[in-house]
Amino acid sequence: MKEKGTRNGHSAGRRRLIAGVAAGLGGAVVGQAHDDDDVDPRLSVPDDSTKLQGPPPSELGARSGFEKPRRLVSRPEPSGGSRTPLQDLSGIVTPSDLHFERHHGGIPKIDPERYSLLVHGMVERPTVFSLSDLKRFPSTSKLHFLECSGSGGAALREPREDLSPQEVDGLTSTSEWTGVPLALILKEVGASPEARWFLAESMDAAVMTRSIPVGKAWDDAMIAYGQNGEPLRPGNGYPARLFLPGWEGNSNVKWLRRIELSDRPFFTREETSKYSDPLPGGKSRMFSFDMDVKSIITFPTFPNRLDGEGWWEIRGIAWTGRGKIAKVEISTDGGKSWEDAELQGPVHSMCHTRFRKLWNWRGRPATLVSRATDETGATQPTKQEFIEARGIGTRYHFNNLRGWNIRRDGTIGFTLI
C-alpha cells in the first residue's frame, strides 16, 4: 500500500530536510507524502510551493495529512457500530471508508472465489450462485441511503448539548450501489407465485437472518456487490449483500449466503428479540421496514461555532424510505416559523438530499430546526408528538425533529424540539 511505501521511504527527519532545503534554496526537489498519521503535516509544507516540485502521482491517491475524517466507533466489539462524520461531509456521497457500520458478530473474512449464495424453498430450481454467476446477470446502479433502524435513538433517550451530527444521525450514509436485481434471480430459479416472504441469511458469526416480503424482491431489491464504483467494503457485506432501497439497515442482510422463499415469515431471533418495536399498552410493531422521513442540519452544529455575525449558509441532509424528499423547511426560532430551504437537484429517490438556506445571524440566541416532508406528504413530528404516538419505550425509527441552539458567543448545542 502507498502508506507503507511512504513510511519506509521517508522519515519525518528527511521530510523536514526536504522542505527546509527547498524553502532555503528554491531547488526543485521531488517532495513526498500527504498521508502520515504521526507527523505534523505543517512540518513538510514548503514556504513557496511553486519553488518545489511535488511528488508524482501514485497508484492510490491518499488524503491530505491535514484532513482526518474518521468514523466514531461506539463500541469496539463485534456487535458494535461506527458512525459517519456527517458534519465533515459535503454533497450526498459518503466515501466508502466512512460509511457507517453496525454488526452483530463482527466482519467476516470471505474469499470471493469460495463465496456462494443458495436460493431455494418455494422455487422450481433450487440453485447455488457463485459471485461470478451473480455478476453475469444484468446489473443496475442506484444512489440510495442506508440507515440503521436505531439511528437517532440515543439522541432521543439521552439528549445532550454536546452531541454532533455524527453522534445523532451518523448511522445513515449514501452510496451508489451496484448489483443484480433480485427479481432476475427469482425468475431464474422459478419462484412460486405462492411465495409471500423470503428469508435472507448472512454468513457472519451471528448468522443474521431476516424475513422479507417477496414483493420487495419483485419491486426494487438487489443483491449488491458494488459500492461507489468499487467492490463492497468488508464492513458493508463483501462480497455480496441484500440491498432493499429505503428499508431499515438490518434487513439489508450483509454477507448474504442464503435466500429461502416461503408462504409466511420466519419469525427469526432478530425479528422477535430485536427489531420489533415496543408500543404503548404492551403491543409491538413488527416488520416496520420503511425508514421514515428525516432531516438533520449538519452546519452550523456542535462542535463548530459561528465566528461572527452575518450571512451563514445552513446546510444539511434529508431522506425518506418512501420516495423523494419534496420539501425541507428551516426554522431559526425553534419551530415557531418556517421557511423553505433549497434542495440540491437532481433529487434521487430514497437517497440523502442536500438542503441549504442562507441565514443572516444577528448575534442573538437562535434555535435552528429542519423539517423534511416527502412525496407521500409525511413529515417529521416534534419530540412530544413522537413520544405520544410511539411511547417512551420505542427502540427504532426515530424521526422526530432535531435542533441546534446557537448561543450569543457562536457556540452551538444540540436540542430536541
Added chain:
Amino acid sequence: MKEKGTRNGHSAGRRRLIAGVAAGLGGAVVGQAHDDDDVDPRLSVPDDSTKLQGPPPSELGARSGFEKPRRLVSRPEPSGGSRTPLQDLSGIVTPSDLHFERHHGGIPKIDPERYSLLVHGMVERPTVFSLSDLKRFPSTSKLHFLECSGSGGAALREPREDLSPQEVDGLTSTSEWTGVPLALILKEVGASPEARWFLAESMDAAVMTRSIPVGKAWDDAMIAYGQNGEPLRPGNGYPARLFLPGWEGNSNVKWLRRIELSDRPFFTREETSKYSDPLPGGKSRMFSFDMDVKSIITFPTFPNRLDGEGWWEIRGIAWTGRGKIAKVEISTDGGKSWEDAELQGPVHSMCHTRFRKLWNWRGRPATLVSRATDETGATQPTKQEFIEARGIGTRYHFNNLRGWNIRRDGTIGFTLI
C-alpha cells in the same frame, strides 16, 4: 492510520494462527484485518465464517485484501499521470483514491490554514479569500466527469491489442464536486461587465495557468473544495481548485491561488506550447475547451475473457462536455449494424453515464463497438473520419470509436474502428 495499527498489532504469523485455531476448534476468536498488502488474504479466511466472530468496526473501513484496484502510473514523475481502472469499476462514481491525475510539477503540499486565493484585475474590489471565506459562501454539489484533453491519444497513435480500458481512457473519472459558484465570487469582488476572460493560476511548481472565457464563470464554473463528500485529495487540487463542468482537465486549474479578470486572453505558456491543437495545413485550434462526446465499453474488454458462450451484459460508460448523453448504440459486428443500449438513469449532465446491453455470444469472432450521441446531436466519428477532420498530428480531444475484438477462445483485443 488503520493500516499501520493493523500491521503493528498482528503479524502474518499471528493471523495464520487465528485462522487455524478457528478452523480447527470453531472457537469464537476475534479475528483481524482485511487490508494487508503483503500477505495472501486466503490464509486468514476461516473455513466456516459463522464459527468465528470477525473484527469490530473501525474508524476507517479498509478494502478487502482480495480487492486491489490501482491506478496505472504512466510516468512516475512530477509531470506524470495516473489512470483510473475503468474495467474494475461499476456505476458512475469513481472512488477518490482512484480518480485520475495529470500534473505538470507534481503535487504541492498546502496548509489549508495558509491557503489564499487572490481575485483581482478588472474588478472593483480586489480581494484575498481564505479557505474559510470560500466555504462560507453558498455552496453547490454536482456529479460531473473530469477528463484530460489528451485522453485516448496513445490508443489512437499506438493502438495495441493488449490495451485495457484503463490504458485507453483512464484519464477520465467522475466525482460529486462541491464548491462555491464562481459567479458568486465575481459578484462579491464587483467584476467589470467589460471583463471577457480570466486567468486561473495554480500554486504548483509549474504555476499552471490558463485563460478562461468569463462566460463560463457566470454559467457553471465553481471553486471546488469537496470531492465525493470529503475534501479534495491533494492530487486533485487540495484545498481548492477551479472546476469547469465539461471542459478539458487542464483548464480546471488545481491548487488555485489567483484569478485575474481581463478583457482578453493571456496566451500563457500552457496555451501556446501546449493545449493548442495542430490541424492540417499548419493551422492550430486554440481554446478548445469542450470535451467531445465519447464512450467506451468496459466489459467485456482486455484483459478479461469470456469463459463461455451465451448471454453476457456489455457494459460501459459514455460522456460529453455538452450536456447529457442522449443515446448509446452497440455494434457486435464492427460497426455494420447498431442497436440501442440501455442508459442507467437518472442521466446527469456532463457526467459519466452507464450503459448496458445484453448480448448472446455464439462463440464466433465478434467486434464490439459503442457509439454515443449527446443531446446536441453530436456523435463519435470513426478513426478515418477523425483523422480526416483533424489530421494525424492532432494531440487532444480523441473521441473516435473504440472497439474490442472477441476471439473464438473468448480472449479480447482492443481495436480502432
